[in-house]
Amino acid sequence: LKPDREQATTAFRILQEALTNTRRHSWASRVDIFLEQRDGTFVLTISDNGVGIGSKAVKCSPSLGLIGMRERAALVGGRVEITGAPGRGTTVTVHVPVTRPSPES
DSSP states (O other): OOOOHHHHHHHHHHHHHHHHHIIIIIOOSOEEEEEEEETTEEEEEEEEOSSOOOHHHHHHOOOHHHHHHHHHHHHTTOEEEEEEOTTSOEEEEEEEEOOOOOTTO
16 A cells, blocks of 8 residues: 555655754754554654653643644544653654555546
């Protein structure tokens, strides 16, 4: 299965935002990006070894970047999970269901 254009663009834009946040806030020396397909879901994981984000910041952040990532994913039926801990880096995981092509296509 392949993501459609909208799903692929959504994942790319979220990746851009996650990398921008890493550059601006994390002081990371390394970023790992993984892309896989699991049970009909396109999973993109971005992890860094930076200063980390606290759970309160993840839940309560007024950051337009974090809000935008979640909203973008929701528009294609997906979700974004952001985890981290001070001193232990941050991981952004994007789950986007892959659309199956219709029999007519």
